[in-house]
Structure formats: structure tokens, C-alpha cells
Amino acid sequence: MKSLKQSIALLLVLILSISLAACGAKPEAKQEGAAPADNAAAGAAGSLANKKIALIMQINLGTFSAQYIEGVKEQAEKLGGKVTVFTADGDLAKMSSNLDAAINQKFDGILIDHGTAEALDQGIKKAVEKKIPVIAFDADIKVPGVTVLEQGDQKMAELTLDKMSKDIGGKGNIVKIWVAGFAPMERRQVAYQQFMDKNKDVKEVAAFGAASQNTALDTQAQMEAILKKYPNKGDITAVWAAWDEFAKGAARAIQQAGRTEIKVYGIDMSDEDLQMIQDTTNPWVASAAVDPKDIGRVQVRYLYQKLHGDQTPDNIVLDPVFVSRDQLPQTQISTTQLSEHVKGWGNSEQGYTDWLKQLEQPAKK
Structure with a gap:
């Protein structure tokens, strides 16, 4: 009888031990199964x-x-x-x-x-x-x-200058539109100077540029004055613009003057810029940019x-990526659709x- 009581007691102790172990294992198992990324995100969210x-x-x-x-x-x-x-x-x-x-x-x-x-x-x-x-x-x-x-400012300048040089056959008279006092402009100028040093048959006949609240409009007025100064076909071969606001102003002046032989090469890209580049009657034909x-x-x-x-x-x-008219469809697109036609545009994973x-x-x- 005594041994039976002892056996029953031992059995109860064993059952209780198993139950406690099972209860204790549940939160432990949950903790082990949690993903570190989830924990980090949860902490970050708070x-x-x-x-x-x-x-x-x-x-x-x-x-x-x-x-x-x-x-x-x-x-x-x-x-x-x-x-x-x-x-x-x-x-x-x-x-x-x-x-x-x-x-x-x-x-x-x-x-x-x-x-x-x-x-x-x-x-x-x-x-x-x-x-x-x-x-x-x-x-x-x-x-x-x-x-x-x-x-990549120097790279953007190099991409557009190389395209311009190829299009004009490595020689001609160009107008530079640029302004000092901005870090990206200074970096673009380095590439421009290197280009001019290497391409002796490309001549800079005029240079101007100023940043204002009406940059595109002011640039248009200045470009109109330069076109009057150089009225003949061949006087100006191309325009290199170090900012899209400059490119917009120059392109409008050239288009309105009917000087379709002059092409514009710019830097930066927006929906408005893309619309101009896609317009086959517009002088702006190429740009380099980051979305x-x-x-x-x-x-x-x-x-x-x-x-x-x-x-x-x-x-x-x-x-940056290079965008030229010959890469683009005839139907108008926005910059959100540009990645369908230009490799490397948009959807950057940097910083993620x-x-x-x-x-x-x-x-x-």
C-alpha cells in the first residue's frame, strides 16, 4: 500500500513537471521564431x-x-x-x-x-x-x-558634351550657359574645361548664365540677343546648358527664332524637360540626369x-543616366514611364x- 502511494505520488510529480515544461516552452519557442528584421523594424517603428x-x-x-x-x-x-x-x-x-x-x-x-x-x-x-x-x-x-x-556631375557633363561633339562632328561654334557659385555647377565646369582642352576645333563664341526666380525666361531673353549677334546659319552650331532651366530658356529662344540647325544639350530631367526633348520641333535633343x-x-x-x-x-x-530623343517613343511619356525606355532611370535602391x-x-x- 505504501509503495502504491509512493508510485502515485511519483506519477503526479512527473505529470506536473511535463505540464510546467510545456507551459514554459511556449514563449521560448515564440521568441526563437521571431525574425531579427521584424524585431528591428518593430523597434524602429516606435x-x-x-x-x-x-x-x-x-x-x-x-x-x-x-x-x-x-x-x-x-x-x-x-x-x-x-x-x-x-x-x-x-x-x-x-x-x-x-x-x-x-x-x-x-x-x-x-x-x-x-x-x-x-x-x-x-x-x-x-x-x-x-x-x-x-x-x-x-x-x-x-x-x-x-x-x-x-x-555624378562631371559624368553628366561628359555624357552630354560627348554626345554634342559626336553630333557636330567634333567641330563648330558653341554657346555655354553656366553659372558659378553652386557646387554641382563647379563640378560640371571641370568636365567642360577638360572637354574644351581636348577638342580644339570646338570654339566657345559666347558664355552666360545667372540663377534667378525667372531663370528660364531670363535665359531666353539672353539667348535671343546672342542669336541676333550671330544671325547666320553656321555662326552657332550648338548650345551646352549646365542646368535644365538654362536649356529650357535657350531652346525656346532658338525655336521661336526658327534656327532649327542649332541643337541644345542639357543637364537634369523633369516631366517638362522630357516633353520638350520628345518634341521633334524643339532644339533640345539630349540630357543627362538623376531622377x-x-x-x-x-x-x-x-x-x-x-x-x-x-x-x-x-x-x-x-x-546619372543619359537620355536622348532617339531613345524615346513618339507618344508623350512622363518621367515615371522613362524607365521603360532608358535603362537605369528611377527606382533607385540606394539608401534602403x-x-x-x-x-x-x-x-x-
């Missing part, structure tokens, strides 16, 4: 929700800037953030003041679009000291901890990496991480 982002722009002009801002806002909103745009209308003192205002208003992150080190360094250093991450685009900034994005929406998207991704505490490179170069893609999921539902 820490990165509702971030306020300031976009500090030197100048907001034309469709390129509009599409760039659209890319910034689109990516930020997918990640749960909100963007406020501060534009300086080309005034560097105002841009510096806008940067100070963003810092004082305690924005969570700051994006810089163009500007100079002289105008921005002090403010950027102040932001870094206050642990506000900064990502700059096309600005000559070298502050430790700040990531700077740039388009402006992609620029904005990539810039925001690196900002969120910094907000997450990740290390980011000091410099990031965005790869697995946890960032996971973080986007709630916004997509």
Missing part, C-alpha cells in the same frame, strides 16, 4: 514615428525642384514623418537664417538642398552638436558626421538611418535597408 523633418532649400525653382520635393515628402510620409520646406529664393543669408530657425524649432532631422559652406557650416555644426542629424544634397559641406549626396524624385527619396532614407543610430558614409554619389523597407509596410496598407 522610435522613428512622427518625426518632423526640415528641408532647407537655397532655391525652389522649376519642375525639377518640384519633383525633388515630391520625392522627399513621399519617402518621409511612407516612414511616418512630416516635411516642412524652407526656401530662401536664392538668398544665402536667408538660407542660413532658415537653418537656424529649424534648429530652434527642434526639428528631428534636417535636409539641405544646395547652399555654400560659408553660409551653412556654422548652423550645421550647431545642429550636429544638438544631435540633430543632417543630410545635404549638392552642397559643398564637409562637417564631420554630415552625409553629402551629389549627382529628381529619387534624389529626394534617397536623401530621406539616409536621414532615417541617422535617426536610427546607423553609421552613414560621408559622401554618396548618385549615378531591410529594416527601412519593413518600416514602410504600415504606411502602404
Whole structure:
């Protein structure tokens, strides 16, 4: 009898032990099965929700800037953030003041679009000291901890200059439209000077350019004056424009003057630019560019990496693509359709991480 009682007691202890082990295993098994990316995304979602982002722009002009801002806002909103745009209308003192205002208003992150080190360094250093991450685009900034994005400016210039040289047979009179004081322009000028040094049969007969609130219109007026100065066929073979606003103005002046023998080669791309290039009666025949929406998207991704505490490179170069009329269909398309005809356009994966893609999921539902 005693041994029976002992056996029953042992059996109860054994059953109880198995039940406890089974209960304890459930949460442990769940923990082991959780994906690291899911855990990282869940943590990021909590820490990165509702971030306020300031976009500090030197100048907001034309469709390129509009599409760039659209890319910034689109990516930020997918990640749960909100963007406020501060534009300086080309005034560097105002841009510096806008940067100070963003810092004082305690924005969570700051994006810089163009500007100079002289105008921005002090403010950027102040932001870094206050642990506000900064990502700059096309600005000559070298502050430790700040990531700077740039388009492949020299490559873009080389692509369009090489196409121009091929089209004009390596000789002729050209007009350069360019302006100093912008980091991307300075890089494009390096490629231009190298091209001119190598191509002695290409002569620069005129050069001008200024950034204003009416750049395309002002460029058109200046180009009209140059056409009157060089009225004969052959006086001007081609125009090289270092900015799409310059290309638009020059192309309109040439088209209205009926000087169809003069072709325009530009840099940058927007929906408006693409429409002009597709128009067979328009002098603008080719451009090199990075999708402006992609620029904005990539810039925001690196900002969120910094907000997450990740290390980011000091410099990031965005790869440009070359777009010419002969690549495009006869029917009008937009830049969102350009990837169907031009390899490498749009949908850049630069700056993406697995946890960032996971973080986007709630916004997509």
C-alpha cells in the first residue's frame, strides 16, 4: 500500500513537471521564431514615428525642384514623418537664417538642398552638436558626421558634351550657359574645361548664365540677343546648358527664332524637360540626369538611418543616366514611364535597408 502511494505520488510529480515544461516552452519557442528584421523594424517603428523633418532649400525653382520635393515628402510620409520646406529664393543669408530657425524649432532631422559652406557650416555644426542629424544634397559641406549626396556631375557633363561633339562632328561654334557659385555647377565646369582642352576645333563664341526666380525666361531673353549677334546659319552650331532651366530658356529662344540647325544639350530631367526633348520641333535633343524624385527619396532614407543610430558614409554619389530623343517613343511619356525606355532611370535602391523597407509596410496598407 505504501509503495502504491509512493508510485502515485511519483506519477503526479512527473505529470506536473511535463505540464510546467510545456507551459514554459511556449514563449521560448515564440521568441526563437521571431525574425531579427521584424524585431528591428518593430523597434524602429516606435522610435522613428512622427518625426518632423526640415528641408532647407537655397532655391525652389522649376519642375525639377518640384519633383525633388515630391520625392522627399513621399519617402518621409511612407516612414511616418512630416516635411516642412524652407526656401530662401536664392538668398544665402536667408538660407542660413532658415537653418537656424529649424534648429530652434527642434526639428528631428534636417535636409539641405544646395547652399555654400560659408553660409551653412556654422548652423550645421550647431545642429550636429544638438544631435540633430543632417543630410545635404549638392552642397559643398564637409562637417564631420554630415552625409553629402551629389549627382555624378562631371559624368553628366561628359555624357552630354560627348554626345554634342559626336553630333557636330567634333567641330563648330558653341554657346555655354553656366553659372558659378553652386557646387554641382563647379563640378560640371571641370568636365567642360577638360572637354574644351581636348577638342580644339570646338570654339566657345559666347558664355552666360545667372540663377534667378525667372531663370528660364531670363535665359531666353539672353539667348535671343546672342542669336541676333550671330544671325547666320553656321555662326552657332550648338548650345551646352549646365542646368535644365538654362536649356529650357535657350531652346525656346532658338525655336521661336526658327534656327532649327542649332541643337541644345542639357543637364537634369523633369516631366517638362522630357516633353520638350520628345518634341521633334524643339532644339533640345539630349540630357543627362538623376531622377529628381529619387534624389529626394534617397536623401530621406539616409536621414532615417541617422535617426536610427546607423553609421552613414560621408559622401554618396548618385549615378546619372543619359537620355536622348532617339531613345524615346513618339507618344508623350512622363518621367515615371522613362524607365521603360532608358535603362537605369528611377527606382533607385540606394539608401534602403531591410529594416527601412519593413518600416514602410504600415504606411502602404
